[in-house]
Amino acid sequence: MATHCRRQDPPPEENGSVLPAAPLPPTPTSPSNPPPPLDYDGCVLPALGGLGGTWQRRLLLLTWLPALFIGFSQFSDNFLLDLPDYRCRGDNGSHHQHPPSSATTASPLSPPPPPRELLHLNDSGQGPALPNSSRDDCKCEHWDYRIRAGLRYNVVSKWDLVCGSAWKVHIAKFSLVVGLIVGYLVLGCIADWVGRRLVLLFSIIFILIFGLSVALSVNVTMFSTLRFFEGFCLAGVILSLYALRIELCPPGSRFMVTMVASFIAMAGQFLMPGLAALCKDWQVLQAIIICPFILMLPYWCIFPESLRWLMATQQFEASKKLILHVVCKNRMHTESDIKGLMPELEKELARRPKKVCIVKVVGTRNLWKNIVVLCVNSLTGVGIHHCFARSMMDPEMKIMTILHNFYADYYTMAGIALASCLAMCPVVGFLGRRGGLLLFMILTALASLLQLGLLNLIGKYSQNPDSGMSDTVKDKFSTAFSIVGMFASHAVGSLSVFFCAEITPTVIRGGGLGLVLASAGFGMLTAPIMELHNQKGYFLHHVIFACCTLICIICILLLPESRNQNLPDSIPDGEKYTRQPLLPHKKGEQPLLLTSSELKDYSGLHDSAAMTDGVLENVTANGMKST
Known part of the structure; x- marks a missing residue:
């Protein structure tokens, strides 16, 4: 095979630097000066058929199917830990009823609500008060619950997690997210060291063990602990x-x-609401969510290691076996279809495997900056998403102001996320990764700033009877800005993860993905933290994230564009991803930063510079020639 299977990228140069006039003479190959690596996207992948081969399509389908099970697990907290309506069982049901903090209307599958006079009003008489462990209302031994999420029994009703024990619900939510964060950080590094396949298989085995154990929990402490390990394995x-x-x-x-x-x-x-309505009990629902992962156990036999990772880490013996296996599965002719690829691979067999840890990125010049920018974008997008969702709730009544129904509110949130993903497809296809991320971040910042500033102004005018402004107008503006903000922030979080996966080299892609996904996890912690503090500090959280959006807009301009670019396999490849202008310069216009091909036109500068250096060698500091 010709040398076109080798990477021919020029060495990385600084912005504004000038390349040498003539190429340097080639040096003989030696252990200290190895040949350039094989070009996977340009040579290996096309030789194996790209995505057109039967083997590649089967693997792609096997990576898609588990996404359904992952969706079940990620949204299970909305049903397992939903705070139901509850009241004391004594006094012939005449004791005060306490509605949950998120809605007051029961779901269609729940029993009809009690008479309105049973609702406990707060001191101002404007809405239902949240239960307090110090009040006489919570001095009750047995409670009756009306669960809105389609279940007859959930974790809250199982262990009476109300009043003084309500904080344990937030800890249970907290434990799953913390498990995800720790799993992303730890298993991401392990995936770069032992491979993606082993991490996937062992994560499947242990998520079955811990996930089914959650359904057998005997108290809330055991439930929260096992949920942590379930989140850890789900992250893998x-x-x-x-x-x-x-x-x-x-x-x-x-x-x-x-x-x-x-x-x-x-x-x-x-599909989760329908699944919950069919299961009725939270333990059955938990088991139904976890059991489909059993279908992934055969992956141990049918799912191979990533060929790109094997070649990037110089495991060429295993790469050769996998290539021959792909050729056999795709029914290709070895001599004609991969002619020349195997001889090049044979030359690499003497090289020892070389694995890299994510900490190596600290010594880079461009790569670590790109990863940090995308981590901040992910944290901001996911964190402010909850602030927008919280803004759709009335600050006094603490109820959803859209449709006042659990299922309607749930599907509204899901519909916004679906619309965001649908909009990402044409936007990213037209503007690219960086342009799309910039557009959605600008929309997020505008929605946040308008909600914080404009609504404050409307609130002042609404106090004046002659202004024509009312609280209804303020609520409508708040809902509109919240929908736009949730739409854009969801796209920011998703696109940041994908962008990081593209620009991070293969040898540390697991660690890079772990960092950006863990950053999104820290943004998800905003929800249980604010709920644990009874929504105190919500406005400050929103202000902080709104300021972060402005910083992110500036930082996004420093990112490279990865659309239609080969994935970097090594850290030097990742270093060559430098930023380009958002808009291409016009023909005949001199760009501020020249490309490598354009710098060749200035090769004469090197000759003149060399001649000048030769003259100055014989000139002393006072300008006199030396003899």
């Missing part, structure tokens, strides 16, 4: 499948393949 499944999916695709198909997996996960979100 999500991360390894994401990396395998990205590394399997050619440059032009990566985004659409990832979006298909997102749509399948959203299908799980839409």
Whole structure:
């Protein structure tokens, strides 16, 4: 095979630097000066058929199917830990009833609500007060519950997690998210060291163990602890499948393949209410959510390691076996279809495997900046998403102001996420990764700033009877800005993860994905933290995230564009991803930063500079020639 299977990228140069006039003479290959690596996207993947082969299509389908199970697990908290309406069982049911903090209307599948006079009003008489452990209302031994989420029994009703024990619900929500964060960070690094396949398989085994154990919990402490480990294993499944999916695709198909997996996960979100209504009990629902992962156990036999990762880490013996296996499965002719590829691979067999940890990124010049920018974008997008969702609730009544119904509110949130993903497809296809991320971040910042500033102004005018402004107008503006903000912030979070997966080299892609997904997890912690503090500090959280959106807009301009670009396999490849102008310069216009090809026109500068250096060698500091 000709040398076109080797990477021919020029060495990275500084902005404004000038390349040498003539190429340097080639140096002989030696252990200290190895040949350039094989070009996977330009040579290996096309030789194996790209995504057109039967083997590649089967693997792609195997990475899509688990997304449905992941969708079930990610949204299970909305049903297992939903705070129901409750009242004391004594006094012939005449004791005060306490509605949950998120809605006051029961779901269609729940029993009819009690008479309105049973509702306990707060001191101002404007709405229902939240229960307090110090009040006489909570001095009750047995409670009656009306669960709105389609279940007859959930975790709250199982262990009476109301009044003084209500904080345990938030800890249970907290434990799953913390497990996800720790899993992303730890298993991401392990995936770069032992491979994506082993992390996926062991995560599947242990999520079955811990997930089914959750359904057998005997108290809330055991439930929260097991949920942590369930989240830890779920993180391994999500991360390894994401990396395998990205590394399997050619440059032009990566985004659409990832979006298909997102749509399948959203299908799980839409199906969860029906699944909960069929199960009735939270333990049955938990078991039904986890049991489908049993279908992934055969992956141990049928799912191979990532070929791109094997070649990037110089495991060429295993790469050769896998290539021959792909050729056999795709029924290709070895001599004609991969002619020249095997001889080049044979030359690499003497090289020892070389694995890299994510900490190596600290010594880079561009790569660490790109990863940090995308982590901040992910944190901001997911964190402010909850602030927008909280803004759709009346601050005094603490109820949803859209449709006052659990199912309607749930499907409204899911519909906004679906619309966001649908909008991402044409926007990213037209503007690219960086342009799309910038557009959605600008929309997020505008929605946030208008909600914080304009609504404050409307609130002042609404106090004046002659202004014509009312609280209804303020609520409508708040709802509109919240919908736009949730729409844009969901796209920011999703696109940040995908962008990081593309620009992070293969040798540390697991660690890079782990960092950006963990950053999104920290943004998800905003919800249980604010609920644990009874929504105190909500406005400050929103202001902080709104300021972060402005910083992110500036930082996004520093990112490179990865659309239709080959995935970097090594850290030097990732260093060559430098930013380009958002808009291409016009023909005949001199750009501020010249490309490598354009710098060749200035090769004469090197000759003149060399001649000048030669003259100055014989000139002393006072300008006199030396003899």
